Amino acid sequence: MNTRMNPFADLRHALDQSAIVRPRPDLGTLVVTGDDRLSWLSGLITNDVGKLEVGQAAYALAVNRNGKVQSDVWVVVEADRLLLGVPSVEAEALVAHLDHYLIMEDAEIAVAEGTWSWWLAHGPEAETVAAAARTIGARASLTTFNEWPTAVVIAEGTVHPNLGEELTKPEGTVLATPEGWDRLRVAHGLAAFGVDYGNDAYPQEARLETFAVSFNKGCYLGQEAVFMLEKRGKPPRRLVRLALDATVEAGAPVQRDGTKVGKVTTVAELPDGLRALAMLKTKHSDTGTAVTIGDVGAQVL
Numbered sequence: 001m002n003t004r005m006n007p008f009a010d011l012r013h014a015l016d017q018s019a020i021v022r023p024r025p026d027l028g029t030l031v032v033t034g035d036d037r038l039s040w041l042s043g044l045i046t047n048d049v050g051k052l053e054v055g056q057a058a059y060a061l062a063v064n065r066n067g068k069v070q071s072d073v074w075v076v077v078e079a080d081r082l083l084l085g086v087p088s089v090e091a092e093a094l095v096a097h098l099d100h101y102l103i104m105e106d107a108e109i110a111v112a113e114g115t116w117s118w119w120l121a122h123g124p125e126a127e128t129v130a131a132a133a134r135t136i137g138a139r140a141s142l143t144t145f146n147e148w149p150t151a152v153v154i155a156e157g158t159v160h161p162n163l164g165e166e167l168t169k170p171e172g173t174v175l176a177t178p179e180g181w182d183r184l185r186v187a188h189g190l191a192a193f194g195v196d197y198g199n200d201a202y203p204q205e206a207r208l209e210t211f212a213v214s215f216n217k218g219c220y221l222g223q224e225a226v227f228m229l230e231k232r233g234k235p236p237r238r239l240v241r242l243a244l245d246a247t248v249e250a251g252a253p254v255q256r257d258g259t260k261v262g263k264v265t266t267v268a269e270l271p272d273g274l275r276a277l278a279m280l281k282t283k284h285s286d287t288g289t290a291v292t293i294g295d296v297g298a299q300v301l
Helices: 008-017 037-042 088-099 126-135 163-167 178-188 223-232
Strands: 020-023 027-033 057-063 069-077 082-087 108-111 116-122 139-145 148-156 237-244 253-256 259-270 273-281 290-293 296-300
Touching: 008 020, 008 178, 020 163, 020 178, 027 037, 027 088, 027 116, 037 082, 057 088, 057 148, 069 088, 069 139, 069 148, 082 088, 082 148, 088 108, 116 126, 116 163, 126 139, 126 148, 126 163, 178 259, 178 273, 237 259
Parallel strands: 057 139
Antiparallel strands: 020 116, 027 082, 027 108, 057 069, 069 082, 116 148, 139 148, 237 273, 237 296, 253 259, 253 290, 259 273, 290 296
């Protein structure tokens, strides 16, 4: 297991050849029960979870009637319930949001009691990590995320005092530090909820529509707004990658010709230079567009 500050080459190699494992201490747990739990939830989130089977998982977004993201959601299917991994700071609000649309369905949603921990493993050996998790009593389900095979591991209570070590026993796996994961995210242009976008964003603004949204499933809350935005192809803003001439701070305003056009959300040093994610007005998001952050020059990649 590699627990030191992750060299970028090690992370890329593990993601391509084995798996990177990362803890998600920011996630809280919601429990959905009742015979209609899958069909009810599928009508309220962007991805198609209605046909998932036990042992499968999905990544989705909960959006409001206007198509704005309320939270991102990891959905895990168990035999008698669903487990939802959501940002802890959004858990109570999300329960209220979803429960508002619970009318005649046989379903119930609540914040889980007790202590839960969530881990994700991305890469071709994600299933091997899932098997390692199950041998020590943790739950593990499989899905894809950003086209990466992904294991969603959930431990209830104290399953193992050194869970990270157990999950990285398979050969070649790497335990990603938060900084290492941010570097990978920036390299892939991958947005994080609460960091690069929040509940004022459409899925397309955060570039999540390719893997967090199904355009073939039945109706769901906010579908019309999300679908029409996809057909128009012009969200108000877009998350972009920037090449930086020098380091800048997350949150710094991005300008073009002296006018603010967005802000920096994440900054990372990569082997090919300083890079950042930024949310920009769409008309300023074309590849090659030159912008400034204070006195620092930057270019949209």
